Amino acid sequence: MLHQLTVLFKDHLSTDPTVYCTDKYTVYQLADGLRFGIENTILTPRELDLLNLLVERVVTSESDQIVTWRRRLEQPSSEEAHPFRMIHFLFEQLDVRTGEDLQQLLTSFFHPSSWIIPLTSNRLVVIEREDSVSENDLHDFFTALQSDFLMDGKVLIGQQRQSGDLAAQFRLEQAALRELPLLHIERFLPALMRLTLLSNEVRDDLIERFITPLERESRETIDAFCRANLNVSLTAKHLFLHRNSLQYRLDRLTEQTEIDIRSFEGAMFLYTLLLVA
Structure with a gap:
C-alpha cells in the first residue's frame, strides 16, 4: 500500500x-x-x-504531558517506579468529532489521576495510576459506548503492575489487543493465553519473563498446586510442607510474577507456560 x-x-x-x-x-x-x-x-x-x-x-498534537506519555510508550524500554494499569480501547470507524466526545467521556469515567492517551484515530490507552475502575463498571461503560455511538470495538484490561517496564508492557498488551475478537472486553491473562497459542515469539518472551527467573522450588510449587486443583492442603501434603510454609511460597510466587496463582486464570497461565518452557 x-x-x-x-x-x-x-x-x-x-x-x-x-x-x-x-x-x-x-x-x-x-x-x-x-x-x-x-x-x-x-x-x-x-x-x-x-x-x-x-x-x-496517528494522533500527534496534544498537551506536552500526553506527548511525553506517548513517547514513553513508544520507547524500547521505559521503567515506571509507581503502580500502573493500562486499559486499551480499539474502535472501528471513529471520526474526529466522535473521538473528541469519547475522550471527554473517558475523562469523566476514570479517576482524575488517570491519563487518557490517544494513539491513533481509532485507538487509545488509559493509564491508571491510583484507583482502578471495576471490571463490572468497565463492562457497563463499554456497552453504553457501543449503544450511544453505534460503533464496534474491543477493550483489553491490562495487568496491574506495582512497577516495571511500561513500554514493554504496552507492546505486549497491544499485541494481545490485536488478537482479541471484536465486541469483546477481556482481562489480561485470557488475552495472553490466546496470544501464547498464536505466537511463538510472544510465548518465548512470556517464558523468559515469568518462568525463567523462578528457582526450581517455585516451579515445583506451581506444578504441584495445579495438579492438586489449587487445593492448598493437598499440595502441602504432596510437597511434604506445613500449610503455612506453602502459603508463604504462594505469596512469594505472586510477588515475583505479579500474577495471583490462587486464581484459576493465574494458575492456568503459569502452569501452561511451565509446561511449554
Whole structure:
C-alpha cells in the first residue's frame, strides 16, 4: 500500500519522522507499524475520508504531558517506579468529532489521576495510576459506548503492575489487543493465553519473563498446586510442607510474577507456560 500511496502523493509523502512530525503533516500508521506523513495542504476531504478507512491516523498534537506519555510508550524500554494499569480501547470507524466526545467521556469515567492517551484515530490507552475502575463498571461503560455511538470495538484490561517496564508492557498488551475478537472486553491473562497459542515469539518472551527467573522450588510449587486443583492442603501434603510454609511460597510466587496463582486464570497461565518452557 505504501508504494501506491508514494506514487500518488510523490514528494508530499514522507516516512522520515524528523520531517512528518510537524503540524504540516497528517500522520498514518500501517498494520505492520510503519508510519508515514502526508502534507496537509494537498489532501482533499475525500482523500482524508478514504485514508481514514484504509489506515489508522496517528494522533500527534496534544498537551506536552500526553506527548511525553506517548513517547514513553513508544520507547524500547521505559521503567515506571509507581503502580500502573493500562486499559486499551480499539474502535472501528471513529471520526474526529466522535473521538473528541469519547475522550471527554473517558475523562469523566476514570479517576482524575488517570491519563487518557490517544494513539491513533481509532485507538487509545488509559493509564491508571491510583484507583482502578471495576471490571463490572468497565463492562457497563463499554456497552453504553457501543449503544450511544453505534460503533464496534474491543477493550483489553491490562495487568496491574506495582512497577516495571511500561513500554514493554504496552507492546505486549497491544499485541494481545490485536488478537482479541471484536465486541469483546477481556482481562489480561485470557488475552495472553490466546496470544501464547498464536505466537511463538510472544510465548518465548512470556517464558523468559515469568518462568525463567523462578528457582526450581517455585516451579515445583506451581506444578504441584495445579495438579492438586489449587487445593492448598493437598499440595502441602504432596510437597511434604506445613500449610503455612506453602502459603508463604504462594505469596512469594505472586510477588515475583505479579500474577495471583490462587486464581484459576493465574494458575492456568503459569502452569501452561511451565509446561511449554
